[in-house]
Amino acid sequence: MPSSAAAITGDIDRTSGTAIYVQLRELLRSYIAQSCPPGSALPSERDLAERFGLARMTVRQAIDALVGEEVIERVVGLGTFVRRPKLDLQVKLTSYSEEMQRRGMVPAAKVLSFEQITASAFLARELQLDEGTPLVRFRRLLLADGEPMSVDENFIPAHRVPGLLDGEPPTSLYNVLSEQFGLVMEWGEDMIEATAASPSTARLLNVEVGSPLLKIQRHAFVARAMVDYSVSYYRADRYKLWVPLQRPGARRARNH
Amino acid sequence: MPSSAAAITGDIDRTSGTAIYVQLRELLRSYIAQSCPPGSALPSERDLAERFGLARMTVRQAIDALVGEEVIERVVGLGTFVRRPKLDLQVKLTSYSEEMQRRGMVPAAKVLSFEQITASAFLARELQLDEGTPLVRFRRLLLADGEPMSVDENFIPAHRVPGLLDGEPPTSLYNVLSEQFGLVMEWGEDMIEATAASPSTARLLNVEVGSPLLKIQRHAFVARAMVDYSVSYYRADRYKLWVPLQRPGARRARNH
DNA sequence: TTTTAGGGCAGGTCTAGACCAGTGCGGTCC
DNA sequence: GGACCGCACTGGTCTAGACCTGCCCTAAAA
Known part of the structure; x- marks a missing residue:
């Protein structure tokens, strides 16, 4: 049984100036962090749209962002699921x-x-x-x-x-x-x-x-x-390049 | 002056079973590869929508994908631009x-x-x-x-x-x-x-x-x-490493 | 000549629907 | 019991608009 959208705390502030999908994305992110072990299902897109009074496209935009971050994963016909945190090495800086x-x-x-x-x-x-x-x-x-x-x-x-x-x-x-x-x-x-x-x-x-x-x-x-x-x-016999790698870690807070 | 949407060859096949935004994405990709040096502008989303007879949201979906691949880059108020091609790999070891x-x-x-x-x-x-x-x-x-x-x-x-x-x-x-x-x-x-x-x-x-x-x-x-x-x-003939560099005090304008 | 106010156009966000395709369950028919 | 079918549900795609802000250029005002 998929989790109920009612279980998500918090609400959308339409006067804050912050994009709605950004607010929802962060709501979902903290909901996931707090109450969703890897593999658990998120409420369906339609449930979320109804719960927050949004168009489904807007909900999808929030979910798209988290899918892009590989936090969650979509499965057609089944639902949207929390992923296991994944390794993603990325060159950060070369001094x-x-x-x-x-x-x-x-x-x-x-x-x-x-x-x-x-x-x-x-x-x-x-x-x-x-x-x-x-x-x-x-x-x-x-x-x-x-x-x-x-x-x-x-x-x-x-x-x-x-x-x-x-x-x-x-x-x-x-x-x-x-x-x-x-x-x-x-x-x-x-x-x-x-x-x-x-x-x-x-x-x-x-x-x-x-x-x-x-x-x-x-x-x-x-x-x-x-x-x-x-x-x-x-x-090549005299020079090697040393590149430190690190995990992506926390995401930036751009978008307004 | 931004490039004209008419310059893009090819068309959308609505009976092919392939998603329209995927077709458009690939059309854009080959158009970019053939006729767009880095820094050049793509036709505007509205132009593309009209040129191919699609809703703007569908065009955005195609463009979103290429932006996600870092092939192109959006700038509010200006347009969408071709990025320097990255022949990188960096995430290769993860997947x-x-x-x-x-x-x-x-x-x-x-x-x-x-x-x-x-x-x-x-x-x-x-x-x-x-x-x-x-x-x-x-x-x-x-x-x-x-x-x-x-x-x-x-x-x-x-x-x-x-x-x-x-x-x-x-x-x-x-x-x-x-x-x-x-x-x-x-x-x-x-x-x-x-x-x-x-x-x-x-x-x-x-x-x-x-x-x-x-x-x-x-x-x-x-x-x-x-x-x-x-x-x-x-x-060496197939693989190049792309390393972004960031210097202290960098500020990288853009990003709302 | 310099400054300012519009206007046009770019992308950004959002809505309220529509239909499609894949999944799984339960009930029906053999 | 077992095979099958259909329904309810999921995400996937698409439309045709809406209004927002940011950017640049141009023409009018200072």
Whole structure:
């Protein structure tokens, strides 16, 4: 016998400004947490609609959210059931630069190029700009303990860094971007893959052609605007990436 | 100017038995793949509803699905936009098959071995156990669309999974660990590096010896105890890792 | 020239119905 | 007793509207 909708305490406040389905979702969430062991059934959608005086579509919207969070599970013809909490590993954060320091190596960099170019079709797509847009290209060979570690190439829209090319190549690109141009990177995304060393990269990194490299493409954003696209090739024999994983845990409280 | 709904080819077949929103979802998906670079706008929901002769709620259902897949993104007052494609996987270990299906690929796995072994010095160190401790070794070749994707090897202390070897090799290891043995992974760490395919791995993955592979070693923990050590080799040509980064002070505008 | 007020359009939410398909139970007919 | 059928119930899908807020642009006002 399915649980009765009357068993759910609390009510919907239509004047609160909070979306009804959000209120119902949270009511259901706490109801589940308090009185529903895994496998138990929720009241049917029609029961809930009647209990709270809502349209069934609205009830479904609340249930949809919890199904999306994998808190509950629908079974056609049977009902909606509480799931066993499920493992869901997710990369949360990579403290990339800290990680470099943590290795305790002596860093150095050799500037390979520092110039203005125009965006190719590929770069235009990566930076979400028009083809031909002026870019600053900054390419370096990064060393650790005197031995090549990676080849790094950054592309920044030129209009965001006026006068950057007039000075010396910066030691720390991100420091200059934030201190001199107010471009504080807020978020970004890394695309990580394995690749084989091309002849030119192999020579720079002092490895054999075809050696495995870790390729990391990064898009860095300020607000919604991308201000940096970079590609790095790391020597696989010298560099490993450490990524902490954690369970999703509590959900955020956005939506108003 | 937003793209015109008329630009989308194809139509809805109301007699096919396939849900309309599923048909529209796939139409949109292929339209996006073919003609929408990241950042471009989709036709508005009302345009789509008119173009295909559907209720707006039905169109929203199709769009909801793609938003849930993070293929597109809604912005109130502006429209719906194509996101940067994520060729990620991150949740793969929880449910490789679900993840593959989500990406429209047909998952499969071939069990290479499923047996009890004793911990070598290396494995003992990785699992923080004594040498000689009985372990369950589970090695698989994971396929997507019939083509090899990765070679996966898991090591689990045998005393944590009594009777596991008596049954069939599990389809989803992590599901069995949590549902049958109550081992819900709470956190872990990945070590990511690039490597070259060894002859045996190359044969399994159907690539040439020396091809770049992404090697991911994972330690997964329940409470403070490690319960799984795994090593996976992913084909670099089929697998990329997508890692979102968040810097201190990030604020990510949007989200009501 | 700068500021402000609309208007148009975007997505967000909600309603009150409709019919479909899968499930399980109970009763009927053999 | 056992096979079967149908009904009541579940979630799944869909409609055709409604009104809300947020965003941007433009034209009028300052």
